[in-house]
Amino acid sequence: MRQTRTQALAAAALVVTALAIAACGSSSSSGGGSTSAPGVTSTSITFGSHQPLTGPAAPGYSEIAPASQAFFNYVNAHGGVFGRKIQLVYKDDAYNPTNTVNVVHQLVLQNKVFGIFEGLGTPTHTKVVGYLNAEKIPDIFVASGCPCWDNGTSQPYTFGWQPNYTIEGKILGQYIKQHFAGKKVGVLYQDDDFGQGGLAGIQDEVPASDIVAKEPYQPGVTTLAPQITAIKAAKADVLVDFTVPIYTAIGQLTSFTLKYSPQLVVSNVGIDPTTVAGLLKTISKGKASGTALIEGAISDGYLPSTADTSNPWIQLFMKVHAQYDSSAPFDGNVEYGMANAYTLVQALEAAGKNLTRQGLISAINANGSKWTGPGLVPFRYSSTVHGGYGGAEMGKIQGGKVVLFGGPLTTDPTAGSAITPFTGTQPAPPASGVPTS
């Protein structure tokens, strides 16, 4: 007895110490509920979402779901959609696939949500796509550009929203091919479908002989020194990042320490200047302030730049932001959350008053490619294509802001398919700011 108690105390002390050392938490927010049809009543629609509110992808991305909820609050204040107020129950998965599985089951089985909206992340969301499609639960506008959402035949309930990473890679690759011809290119990419999809796009455009280094990293690592050192050793003149913001920041700080300054090209998801500047400052413990380390970086955008305050869409989002989401900075993540929410409202309008899960899917398949909104290019939606925006416009970080140039380009993810300028114009939002069908 005595022996066991001593051991228990020893073990207790060990655990307390060890837990105190271990960091990294998990959290979530809950709410919601339902009556008859899952997640829909005559006065409400409840969607669920998994988001990285903590963990490596949290900086920046944790603003997305609150921004979407802010836009829904704005729509709700204008009467909702067919009298139904939209609620978003988002739970933290810390960008950890295991948590995603757990959280999505909880949302579907316990919170009884109508569908999953804006589930964030490639490594995370790939683990629930099978489940959601098997249960015929709408999996709308995944917050990731993985080419793997784009399969209306085998995954009829899943829809991407932002441009497919291969499309993005092709557009960035074409720019590199045209403007840095013959230069050596190194690619730093996240070792999952996100980074691999982007790399595929780059390889489709840039000649293989020019790509001198391809360095993957695993999300969760704390240093990129091996990767950046290898890319520097290969003497790459152009560094392409398919990274989430924290690894863009770590990569740039590492390059700076190694006195390596290639032309930086970053995929849209990794370059929001406000987010990266904040991360640079935190990681360097205040030594790197502002956006000096990403100034001049090439990127792309499929929504108007948040710096373009004359754009009516930016004005609308700034208004909603000031009213419902003022605690977050107005940056690309907030814009993303609101623009995605705007598209969901369009889809709900198109699905009509008698909302069913199948009805929402059919409405997006039938009408999605005709919707206009904050996006610079049209969606590619059809019953077989579920891939979101079909292109982007090139951009550059100038004075700490994204400046888009050259006009929107469209293409599709097929290897070798042409990249063509998009000539359509972007209509202003409706006066109320709420999309109508």
Add this chain to the structure above:
Amino acid sequence: MSAPAIPRAVRERTLLRSLSLVIVGGLLIALITGALSSYRNLQLAYGGYYFAALAGLTVLAGLSGQISLGHGALMAVGAYTSGLLIGNEGWALVPALVAAAGVSAIIGIPLGLAASRLRGPYLAGATLAFAVGLPALADKFPSTFGGENGLTINPSMPPSWLGSNFALERWEAWIACACALIVLFVLYNLVHSGVGRSLRAVRDDEIAASLCGLHVGRNQTVAFVVSAACAGLGGGVFTVVNQLAAPGSFQVQLSLYLLAGVVIGGLGSLVGAIWGAALLVFLPNWTTDLANSFSLSTNVSHNLPLAIYGVVLIAAMLLWPSGIQGGFRSLGSWLWHRRGRRSRSPGAPADRPSAAS
């Protein structure tokens, strides 16, 4: 050197008792899962695989006196084994789970050999290193283990004789609880066998035990291997229930949570492992709900659950150092004494041996 003989009658009684316990438990679970919602069934399945790992760990710590901070990694071994076998090789459920337990047991042999030479904090440190290091292998060999993305498998659908309306979650709860009951059966019999007696002798006084002819290292290695097999089985079920084996599931925190579950449940007690499993399933949700019930800024509320978790652990350990099961046991004996005094019956019942009841 050989295990002390246990009278045949006692042996048979133990076997009979554990067998009836398992049958009654199995019937109860089969009935209860029909009344539970899908989400509760899923939580039951989570509890089932946690129980398997916790029971192995509690027997290791309570019976053999060894502390392992590496059981999360042993679960990972089982999880990846069943993930690779089911996902890539197309194995059926049962052989894949047996293999998960087997491979973990094999990994447990060198670990157990090392563990039998180490004591106290050195043992904890060595097993902790295993827990920290092992998940990184998945990133080292992404083509085999899928890197940070992990391995995904298709859900194991309920067999057709259960009917087409049989919920997947209920089936998963059955799989997990069946494995938990097998673990319970094996460990219960082990604890009450000659091997169990040798292990207790080794735990209580290694010198005395070796003077009696017991091989200390061999006994401790056996305990470690059995415990590793239980953790591996738990990990195998983890993959089946979550349809996923990824390094993120088996970070070092899991090992710490497992040890915390064992200690709070009641070190050395198989019933305590049930409390521990319930705690691991429910506490994260409760702390999250609690954190969200205050309207705090997102930066605080997102990180509050972990802080609450820590506070609960510290409080439980200060107030109930022998765990929930130990608390119940002393409550029970206190009530017994009271009743005994009132009815003026002389003589209090002797304190029951605490290890692995």
